[in-house]
Amino acid sequence: MSTPAGATVSTLSPASAAAAVAAQTGASSSVSSSSSVARQAVEGAASSSASSNAYSVQQTTLANGTVVREYLAPDGSVFGVAWNGQQMPDLSALLGTYFPQYVAGLKANRAAGRVRGPGVVEQSGLVVHSGGHMGAFSGQAWLPQALPAGVSAADIQ
Numbered sequence: 001m002s003t004p005a006g007a008t009v010s011t012l013s014p015a016s017a018a019a020a021v022a023a024q025t026g027a028s029s030s031v032s033s034s035s036s037v038a039r040q041a042v043e044g045a046a047s048s049s050a051s052s053n054a055y056s057v058q059q060t061t062l063a064n065g066t067v068v069r070e071y072l073a074p075d076g077s078v079f080g081v082a083w084n085g086q087q088m089p090d091l092s093a094l095l096g097t098y099f100p101q102y103v104a105g106l107k108a109n110r111a112a113g114r115v116r117g118p119g120v121v122e123q124s125g126l127v128v129h130s131g132g133h134m135g136a137f138s139g140q141a142w143l144p145q146a147l148p149a150g151v152s153a154a155d156i157q
Contacts, residue, residue: 054148062089071156073148080142080156088137091130095141102128127153
């Protein structure tokens with residue numbers, strides 16, 4: 001995996017990665033067809049990695065301060081993405097080829113009167129939870145069928 005220009009890379013233990021997520025979210029946050037899609041959207045970013053036997057996490061801080069975490073299976077495929085920060089990331093870049101499916105899901109939910117605010121799409125092949133307010137956005141996206149054994153949707157934060 002290539003590192004964006006100007007980025008710093010460090011390796012974290014899974015426990016350290018979980019602690020970093022908790023610190024970034026205040027105590028408690030897309031899925032791309034290839035992990036390089038998200039990194040192409042990053043300029044002036046900082047990165048770090050965390051891994052376990054079931055998956056690894058590539059964490060990137062975008063130039064605007066938003067933190068994006070890509071969850072990678074042992075074979076390197078991205079099965080989940082999470083983000084949090086003062087600005088929304090470019091979901092079309094994060095979701096890659098899944099973005100049209102996300103948009104169609106949002107339109108269908110809104111047409112049915114099920115969603116008025118945050119972007120929530122829950123389909124058999126794609127789940128996206130995106131929300132927040134000015135200055136505090138977060139979300140997660142994952143491919144249910146691609147979750148490695150022993151990994152649940154709750155692990156994507």
